[in-house]
Every structure is written in C-alpha cells, then in structure tokens.
Amino acid sequence: MKITIVGSSSFRKEKVEYRDKLRAMGHEAIIHPYYEKLAAGEMPELSERIEREHDKVKREYGFIKWYYNSIVSSDAILVLNLEKNGKPNYIGGNTLMEMGFAHVHDKKIFLFNPIPEYVSYIDEIKAMADDSLNLIKQCIKVLRCNGDINNLVN
Template sequence: MPMQNIAICGSMTFIEQMRALCNELEAKGHRVFLPQDDEFDYQMRNAEAQIARKQKYIDDHLTKIRMSDAVLIANYDKHGVAGYIGPNTLMEMAFAYALGKEIWLLHAPGAQACQVEVLGLQPTVLEGFLQHLPNK
C-alpha cells in the first residue's frame, strides 16, 4: 500500500491502543493523526468551559480528518458492546464520509444504537488486523 495520511478515531478510553496503531502504521511509512489526549478535568470546570474545550478538540480532530486520505476507527469492546462506536466517533465517521474519505473499522460493530448508521457509511471492516487494509 502506498503511503497515506490516516486519522485514527475512537473513544478516548482506547488512547493507548490508538497510539499502538499509530506506531504500527508509521512503521509502514504512513503519516498518522491521533486525537488530542484529553487531560482536561471536566468535573472541575463549569459547563461553559467544558463545552469550549470539547469544541476545540472536535475542531482540531475534524481538521486532521480533512487532511487525511482515510480514517481508521479504533473500535474495541466497551460497556459490554463489541466494536463500540460512541457519538463523537460516529460524528467523525460521518464527516469523513461526507468528504469522500475511506473509512476503516478495526472491528465489526456489535449491536448498538448506531449500528445501522455505521454500516450505512460503507466502512471496510479489518477484522482486527491492519494487514487487511485495502491496497490502493
């Protein structure tokens, strides 16, 4: 596969796994964008500060998606849901879809509220292996 710009998306619960994916992709010659690691203490801030901080994180990551050729969704199991995709990740997937970017899911999405919407974005499911990335 030729070098690509890839934005990794997923629940921040999975940031360590996303870093490992980043390292693996960079070792293959890709340029990788990770979401900003959120060390903001939302419990210690008022609602206005929380919203402003979240907006900045969203804007920053959407810019990274815009600069990418594809998005890789790091969707591991969470809350008893296989291949969990949360609201921010679904939003990022829809943004990538609207821009015509390739969407790769690390795992098939399990039964969850947004499962049909996720599949409607026509992602490529990698079955847990980066070796299954499409060769383009």
C-alpha cells in the same frame, strides 16, 4: 496514506499503539497530541477532567474541531472500536460524528472491529463504513501490507 485514528478517548493508549504501527508501515498516522501525553500519564488534571466533565473539556480544548480538520486533511480514518464498559466494538456519539465527517468528505472509513450490532444507529454505520472492515486489523496485526492499505480495499 494519511490516516486519522478516531475512537473513544478511553482508547488513548491504543491510539498511540496503532499510530506507531501505521507509522512503521510508512503511513502518516494522526492522533490528537494530547492523547499521547495522556497515554503516557502526563496531564493527570486533564485526565481527571475528562472523566468528570468531558463535554466541557471537548469544547475548551476544541477536540471536535481539531478532529474535523484532521479528518478533512486525511485520506482515511481508522475507527478503533474496541470494548468499552462491557460493550464490544464500541462506537459512541463522538466517533459516529467523526465517521460522518469522513463520509461527507469522501474519506475511506476503516473499522478495527466489526460493526456493533446493538447500536440504534447501525444503519448509519453500515452506510458509511468501507466494505473491507477487518482487513486493516489483519494488516496491522501482521504488518504485511507493505504500507499500501489501498490494496486492501480494491
């Protein structure tokens, strides 16, 4: 299964970690190539710019369009909704858009953690996310799904 991993750019190390776990299970897991470099400590000037002017960086580097194209060519997305700035299961505006891209193209949407209850757009997330939200997390954690995530949502 081809899976694009989405979530806050703050989770770049985790994106690399879970991409590697999914690949070890035989999946084609995708993250933006710059996130791997940023997670490795390369491109420090880009990392600093992301902190200062994230909107300009997204436009200049075409991150939103890149993710749109990756999602369209994938079978599913894995939303890494981890804790950010004290907010559990964080899903920000950009990730919500990416979920929308996946939804309108009939892609499976897996959340790593439960839906955040504190967001004003909870109904939109519930309308888009697949029912088996935590199963992929369990699968990745124990690496026991034999590479077939489709079996988890049936």
